[in-house]
Amino acid sequence: MTKEEIYKQLVERRKACFFCREFGMKNQAEFPHYDTQEIGNLTTWSNNLRSKILIVGQDFYHQNGFLAQHGQVQFGEELSGTDDKKGYSTKTNYYLKTLIDHLLEEFRLSPPRNDGKNSNNPLFLTNAVLCLKSGNASSKIEEKCYSNCATKFLDPLINMLKPELKVIITLGKPAALSVLSIFEKKAANLVNLRTHSMNELLAKSYIKVSDSEPAIFMLYHPSRFHLNRSFVDHVNDWLKVKDYIINIST
Numbered sequence: 001m002t003k004e005e006i007y008k009q010l011v012e013r014r015k016a017c018f019f020c021r022e023f024g025m026k027n028q029a030e031f032p033h034y035d036t037q038e039i040g041n042l043t044t045w046s047n048n049l050r051s052k053i054l055i056v057g058q059d060f061y062h063q064n065g066f067l068a069q070h071g072q073v074q075f076g077e078e079l080s081g082t083d084d085k086k087g088y089s090t091k092t093n094y095y096l097k098t099l100i101d102h103l104l105e106e107f108r109l110s111p112p113r114n115d116g117k118n119s120n121n122p123l124f125l126t127n128a129v130l131c132l133k134s135g136n137a138s139s140k141i142e143e144k145c146y147s148n149c150a151t152k153f154l155d156p157l158i159n160m161l162k163p164e165l166k167v168i169i170t171l172g173k174p175a176a177l178s179v180l181s182i183f184e185k186k187a188a189n190l191v192n193l194r195t196h197s198m199n200e201l202l203a204k205s206y207i208k209v210s211d212s213e214p215a216i217f218m219l220y221h222p223s224r225f226h227l228n229r230s231f232v233d234h235v236n237d238w239l240k241v242k243d244y245i246i247n248i249s250t
Helices: 003-015 041-045 063-068 091-100 143-161 173-183 188-195 198-202 231-249
Strands: 053-059 123-129 167-171 215-219
Touching: 003 143, 041 123, 053 091, 053 143, 053 173, 091 231, 123 143, 123 173, 143 173, 167 173, 167 231, 173 188, 173 198, 173 215, 198 215, 215 231
Parallel strands: 053 123, 053 167, 167 215
Antiparallel strands: none
């Protein structure tokens, strides 16, 4: 099967998954006017099936916010380089775009699209949890939802993106633990990282379980600006990813 065929099947499985409904989660397919033909709405921002970098966030949004923003990531036709957060559905998405801009130019984001075509930049965006939570932006998501999505969607997505995939960037500890749960099957010692703080995970620089596997950079979530980490520190974290990409490309 081609990558395109595998991905299409993965999207269809996502649309038909209601495993976490008991935890108050709703599939984006339950809001058909705002659903997409991607694994999740964040992926409309960058969906290259031959990506060098996979970015894994936590979750897309809560249900009320999803409806209010019509499931969009960013509203304007152009991505502004100015400090204008109003053009984005959440501040997190604005900050994420700002940080991605510090990678190499080839990875920079274009306006979101939902036309079934691959984005030109070799970057794929997704979330550790694909369904929409109830409550508000800070509402807790049950651990079972993370493990379900990791098994059913994130693991096969990572396998599909290989061998072009060189780097996985996780945003925040929940996303880091989801990715680690996949690679624990190949390196049992990764289980010990589950008790580590986010600072301890960040201090690892990156993890690579074998030469054939992508490097995993476990970074702070972009929403943590001015809380756990300064803007300058965030940028420096992302510049380490940039340096790694340059080094393996030479």
